[in-house]
Amino acid sequence: MNMIRANGQVLHFADTGEQDLPVLVFANSLGTDFRIWDRVCAQLAGKFRLVRYDKRGHGLSTASASPYAMDDHVDDLTALLDALQLTSVIMVGLSVGGQIAQGIALKRPELVQALVLCDTAVRIGDHKTWTARIEAIDAGGIEVLAEAILERWFSADFRTQRADELEGWRAMLVRTPRQGYLGTCAAIRGADFTQQAAQLKLPVLCVCGTEDLATTPELVQATAGLIENARYVPIEGAGHLPCIEFPDELVGAMTDFFQENSLV
Numbered sequence: 001m002n003m004i005r006a007n008g009q010v011l012h013f014a015d016t017g018e019q020d021l022p023v024l025v026f027a028n029s030l031g032t033d034f035r036i037w038d039r040v041c042a043q044l045a046g047k048f049r050l051v052r053y054d055k056r057g058h059g060l061s062t063a064s065a066s067p068y069a070m071d072d073h074v075d076d077l078t079a080l081l082d083a084l085q086l087t088s089v090i091m092v093g094l095s096v097g098g099q100i101a102q103g104i105a106l107k108r109p110e111l112v113q114a115l116v117l118c119d120t121a122v123r124i125g126d127h128k129t130w131t132a133r134i135e136a137i138d139a140g141g142i143e144v145l146a147e148a149i150l151e152r153w154f155s156a157d158f159r160t161q162r163a164d165e166l167e168g169w170r171a172m173l174v175r176t177p178r179q180g181y182l183g184t185c186a187a188i189r190g191a192d193f194t195q196q197a198a199q200l201k202l203p204v205l206c207v208c209g210t211e212d213l214a215t216t217p218e219l220v221q222a223t224a225g226l227i228e229n230a231r232y233v234p235i236e237g238a239g240h241l242p243c244i245e246f247p248d249e250l251v252g253a254m255t256d257f258f259q260e261n262s263l264v
């Protein structure tokens with residue numbers, strides 16, 4: 001197990017692959033830990049150095065008291081990357097992880113070579129819906145919203161055909177520390193990269209599951225439209241977490257993007 005103190009948090013991370021390979025850094029979504037990338041990383045091993053981590057309040061990383069700001073997550077991850085002495089990485093971020101990736105690319109442009117933005121947007125949801133989610137979970141725990149969240153995370157086909165696996169992902173969700181989940185809801189509520197998106201001057205791939213009910217294909221396409229030369233690729237049949245439902249298709253889209261931009 002790898003743990004590191006970075007920006008005042010103790011972060012759980014994995015760093016695998018030869019040091020001289022191109023570096024992919026993965027940032028997870030709300031209520032998830034870095035296991036969501038297992039199948040994607042299995043396919044990319046040997047071609048990339050793969051860095052994954054649990055953001056604060058998730059997985060095995062420490063959960064400081066809610067609320068958090070998006071900048072807290074951005075500063076945690078940049079502190080981890082600096083501690084690993086990484087100077088040029090490709091960021092792959094899912095949902096809030098994609099917002100963390102945008103934040104790092106804006107704050108430390110020299111560090112980020114390219115972005116893969118999965119099921120994410122410059123702004124996710126609105127103040128009212130995040131406040132309602134925070135209040136519901138503060139009162140009753142993540143369990144009260146778990147079924148609704150899983151319906152957004154996974155397509156109807158996945159939920160019926162891969163029911164045992166679904167139970168595992170449900171366990172991951174409901175075991176997320178409440179402070180970590182609430183703190184990150186507050187971070188998403190306060191984040192809006194709409195005005196800064198035009199400053200992103202690097203290769204960007206935006207992907208979205210066609211069945212994503214959390215960050216819809218329309219929302220993700222609109223974000224791609226704000227970023228110069230961003231490419232949009234749908235992942236047919238996937239919900240909010242294509243890395244779990246359709247890892248082959250996600251890796252295919254990433255590989256095409258890396259080759260087109262001479263990143264490998």
Ligand SMILES: O=C(O)CCC(=O)CC(=O)O
Nearest residue numbers: 029030095096149152214
């Ligand atoms: O998944 C995220 O990081 C934020 C979007 C979201 O709220 C997904 C969900 O739980 O429905």
